[in-house]
Amino acid sequence: MRFLIVNAAQVLSFQGPDRPRAGEEMRKVGLYRDGAVLVEDGKIAAVGLRDVVMRHPGADAARIVDAGGRILLPGFVDSHSHPVFAEPRLEDFAMRIGGKSYAEIGAAGGGILSSVRKVRLATEGQLVERLVDWCLRFIECGTTTLEAKSGYGLDLESELKMLRVVRRASELTALELVPTFLGAHALPAELRERPADYVKRVCEDMIPAVAKEGLARFVDVFCEKGYFSEEDAGKVLAAGAGAGLKAKVHAEQLTRSGGARVAAKHNAVSADHLDRAEADDLEALRASGTVATLVPAANYFLATAYPAARRIIDSGVPVALATDFNPGSAPCWNMQFVLSLACTQLRLFPEEALVAATINGAWALGLGKTHGSIEVGKQADLVLLDAADYREAAYYFGGNLASWVMKKGKIVHSTSHMTPFD
Amino acid sequence: MRFLIVNAAQVLSFQGPDRPRAGEEMRKVGLYRDGAVLVEDGKIAAVGLRDVVMRHPGADAARIVDAGGRILLPGFVDSHSHPVFAEPRLEDFAMRIGGKSYAEIGAAGGGILSSVRKVRLATEGQLVERLVDWCLRFIECGTTTLEAKSGYGLDLESELKMLRVVRRASELTALELVPTFLGAHALPAELRERPADYVKRVCEDMIPAVAKEGLARFVDVFCEKGYFSEEDAGKVLAAGAGAGLKAKVHAEQLTRSGGARVAAKHNAVSADHLDRAEADDLEALRASGTVATLVPAANYFLATAYPAARRIIDSGVPVALATDFNPGSAPCWNMQFVLSLACTQLRLFPEEALVAATINGAWALGLGKTHGSIEVGKQADLVLLDAADYREAAYYFGGNLASWVMKKGKIVHSTSHMTPFD
Numbered sequence: 035m036r037f038l039i040v041n042a043a044q045v046l047s048f049q050g051p052d053r054p055r056a057g058e059e060m061r062k063v064g065l066y067r068d069g070a071v072l073v074e075d076g077k078i079a080a081v082g083l084r085d086v087v088m089r090h091p092g093a094d095a096a097r098i099v100d101a102g103g104r105i106l107l108p109g110f111v112d113s114h115s116h117p118v119f120a121e122p123r124l125e126d127f128a129m130r131i132g133g134k135s136y137a138e139i140g141a142a143g144g145g146i147l148s149s150v151r152k153v154r155l156a157t158e159g160q161l162v163e164r165l166v167d168w169c170l171r172f173i174e175c176g177t178t179t180l181e182a183k184s185g186y187g188l189d190l191e192s193e194l195k196m197l198r199v200v201r202r203a204s205e206l207t208a209l210e211l212v213p214t215f216l217g218a219h220a221l222p223a224e225l226r227e228r229p230a231d232y233v234k235r236v237c238e239d240m241i242p243a244v245a246k247e248g249l250a251r252f253v254d255v256f257c258e259k260g261y262f263s264e265e266d267a268g269k270v271l272a273a274g275a276g277a278g279l280k281a282k283v284h285a286e287q288l289t290r291s292g293g294a295r296v297a298a299k300h301n302a303v304s305a306d307h308l309d310r311a312e313a314d315d316l317e318a319l320r321a322s323g324t325v326a327t328l329v330p331a332a333n334y335f336l337a338t339a340y341p342a343a344r345r346i347i348d349s350g351v352p353v354a355l356a357t358d359f360n361p362g363s364a365p366c367w368n369m370q371f372v373l374s375l376a377c378t379q380l381r382l383f384p385e386e387a388l389v390a391a392t393i394n395g396a397w398a399l400g401l402g403k404t405h406g407s408i409e410v411g412k413q414a415d416l417v418l419l420d421a422a423d424y425r426e427a428a429y430y431f432g433g434n435l436a437s438w439v440m441k442k443g444k445i446v447h448s449t450s451h452m453t454p455f456d
Numbered sequence: 457m458r459f460l461i462v463n464a465a466q467v468l469s470f471q472g473p474d475r476p477r478a479g480e481e482m483r484k485v486g487l488y489r490d491g492a493v494l495v496e497d498g499k500i501a502a503v504g505l506r507d508v509v510m511r512h513p514g515a516d517a518a519r520i521v522d523a524g525g526r527i528l529l530p531g532f533v534d535s536h537s538h539p540v541f542a543e544p545r546l547e548d549f550a551m552r553i554g555g556k557s558y559a560e561i562g563a564a565g566g567g568i569l570s571s572v573r574k575v576r577l578a579t580e581g582q583l584v585e586r587l588v589d590w591c592l593r594f595i596e597c598g599t600t601t602l603e604a605k606s607g608y609g610l611d612l613e614s615e616l617k618m619l620r621v622v623r624r625a626s627e628l629t630a631l632e633l634v635p636t637f638l639g640a641h642a643l644p645a646e647l648r649e650r651p652a653d654y655v656k657r658v659c660e661d662m663i664p665a666v667a668k669e670g671l672a673r674f675v676d677v678f679c680e681k682g683y684f685s686e687e688d689a690g691k692v693l694a695a696g697a698g699a700g701l702k703a704k705v706h707a708e709q710l711t712r713s714g715g716a717r718v719a720a721k722h723n724a725v726s727a728d729h730l731d732r733a734e735a736d737d738l739e740a741l742r743a744s745g746t747v748a749t750l751v752p753a754a755n756y757f758l759a760t761a762y763p764a765a766r767r768i769i770d771s772g773v774p775v776a777l778a779t780d781f782n783p784g785s786a787p788c789w790n791m792q793f794v795l796s797l798a799c800t801q802l803r804l805f806p807e808e809a810l811v812a813a814t815i816n817g818a819w820a821l822g823l824g825k826t827h828g829s830i831e832v833g834k835q836a837d838l839v840l841l842d843a844a845d846y847r848e849a850a851y852y853f854g855g856n857l858a859s860w861v862m863k864k865g866k867i868v869h870s871t872s873h874m875t876p877f878d
Contacts, residue, residue: 371854
């Protein structure tokens with residue numbers, strides 16, 4: 035199937051170097067006014083000025099998509115989420131408003147372990163049903179690729195169940211899910227006092243089982259005081275590497291705990307959160323080519339200080355943005371709102387935020403060569419935003435401007451009040 | 457036409473006293489589990505437990521709406537917005553990210569006066585077209601009544617044009633627009649140095665003309681240092697009262713400027729913003745029965761400190777929440793996001809936020825007897841949220857959970873993937 039997308043007021047291609055964008059490169063979106071895109075067999079066959087694309091072989095036989103003066107972007111690549119859960123954490127939410135601390139909420143039966151209890155009790159089918167609903171919401175808002183972590187199982191069977199749920203939901207919807215094994219998310223209640231035993235189970239039982247079933251592409255660890263130490267994290271990442279899983283790290287979120295250092299040492303594709311990162315951490319990440327993935331929706335929801343995004347960009351570390359969608363700290367699936375947070379709270383320019391939410395998100399998943407930009411040969415993951423200028427994507431907030439979404443060359447969402455075909 | 461809405465997991469009726477809710481009353485939502493609502497001739501004919509409503513005369517002949525286990529709320533009443541504008545202020549947005557101050561943005565041609573220039577140049581038809589688009593977005597997100605201010609005209613003809621645009625859009629869509637004359641929003645460039653002359657024009661030319669054409673229900677004034685003094689505001693509100701327009705006031709937003717005091721003195725229905733309000737201001741508002749309308753989306757967008765909402769509630773002043781939808785400081789049409797801000801940043805409980813966004817919003821528009829709650833005899837303005845617990849309305853953020861909207865007994869929005877009829 036061939037599509038020729040025309041009449042877009044702006045096409046943002048994000049063409050650029052064959053590596054994550056850093057520093058000044060993050061200001062470049064690769065804009066074509068009245069541009070066009072030719073899609074063939076699920077891939078971008080041509081992109082550029084309308085007249086040039088129209089002369090491309092095959093363009094004359096393509097089905098026309100009239101963009102109606104809207105903005106064409108690559109689909110958002112959301113590189114950090116925990117989307118497999120049984121229930122929202124509404125009690126935690128009310129307790130936090132009432133002034134309860136994280137520790138008090140945990141003591142009252144809330145926190146990560148409450149999600150663990152419910153995920154362990156849920157059937158695979160129940161979790162699939164919920165995740166499919168979320169996948170549809172992500173697509174509606176323009177996300178075409180989503181990383182999805184385990185980590186609410188914390189025992190072998192429950193972690194495998196979560197990752198099987200991710201695989202199944204990926205088959206049932208058009209959203210591409212990239213699975214990450216996060217067994218080292220918290221200590222399960224039954225091993226609360228025996229962290230070394232749990233790390234051993236993660237490394238020796240879970241990682242080999244996950245790898246054997248081909249259930250994850252990445253291994254991740256919550257490197258944090260009271261969770262997993264820098265040394266623990268090193269063990270988990272090394273075990274993952276031995277099983278073919280690339281590294282991602284939850285780093286320097288609540289305290290400065292060595293996560294960035296261990297991420298750099300293990301050549302992680304990304305170090306995520308970084309609220310407490312310092313200059314040394316950034317230098318280590320820059321040197322290792324690790325992407326800094328910022329998740330400001332979690333700062334917003336918990337009303338904690340935002341990471342020093344400008345300093346991170348100035349240090350030369352490539353930045354990605356992600357939702358961190360999860361029931362405890364970021365019940366938000368809309369990358370457009372993350373763009374708003376990035377611009378209004380982190381002081382990123384709209385161009386930087388868009389680069390971070392698309393092509394740099396793809397690099398944070400090791401997919402930079404095939405996803406995240408509108409370049410010839412890449413997967414045709416595209417979004418039309420109901421706007422006349424790309425900056426509106428970050429300017430308006432709390433709503434959804436995505437009105438048409440394509441994944442791998444197939445139309446997977448369209449609002450009812452538009453007519454995509456001539 | 458009769459509708460019987462059944463199978464809602466929760467119906468929030470907000471039944472209560474015949475005045476704005478204050479203090480502890482703001483925690484009461486009036487919840488029916490597995491409740492039902494009978495709608496007849498555009499009004500609520502019965503609400504309560506399913507079995508009771510089903511026995512109500514006429515219920516057997518009603519068309520069934522299956523709520524599918526979702527949550528039924530009154531439509532949101534958004535009591536503060538500036539929705540008539542020609543263009544988003546994207547340059548201001550980028551300048552602010554780059555660190556420019558409000559004054560520097562104004563000097564560079566931005567700010568309110570840039571919206572004024574563009575509104576003056578736009579035709580009535582162009583502005584109607586834009587406003588209709590916004591109205592549809594408000595409805596989609598569950599807002600059924602919206603206050604709409606003038607104030608980007610700042611001369612007689614342009615102010616009348618804006619209010620005619622509001623009237624026309626109200627005729628063209630299902631969203632109920634409540635018009636407010638805000639000629640005293642800023643000094644027009646041509647009278648920058650002659651504030652007294654402009655106040656005179658507002659009072660002697662504009663207010664009579666607005667009233668004569670029946671174009672507004674309220675008069676509002678931006679009482680603020682460098683805009684309109686407490687004394688100016690008093691003159692404008694008095695002239696409005698003389699012409700039959702009730703008072704609303706932009707009060708204590710950037711500085712403490714006497715807005716709350718003048719609002720109380722003139723028995724305003726609401727004093728809005730209140731970021732800098734002090735104890736005396738709150739006491740004055742409490743005594744005059746004026747609603748405090750908080751607009752945290754503006755604080756969010758400008759990254760300024762949020763108002764002391766808990767202190768305002770504790771002082772006994774009834775609180776409403778509104779979007780403040782406008783191109784300069786709050787390009788947000790979704791009241792669900794305002795609920796999120798209220799809970800995560802202002803530390804309102806979900807119950808308080810919902811009361812503030814519905815029945816207290818109605819009181820802030822003088823519509824408390826007919827709008828804002830699901831009570832027998834009131835207008836049937838209803839929303840189904842795709843959730844199993846009403847707290848989810850404030851917990852999830854950045855998206856839209858509204859999946860079905862009724863205005864005055866007519867279905868005005870429904871997502872395509874649901875089946876409202878049995």
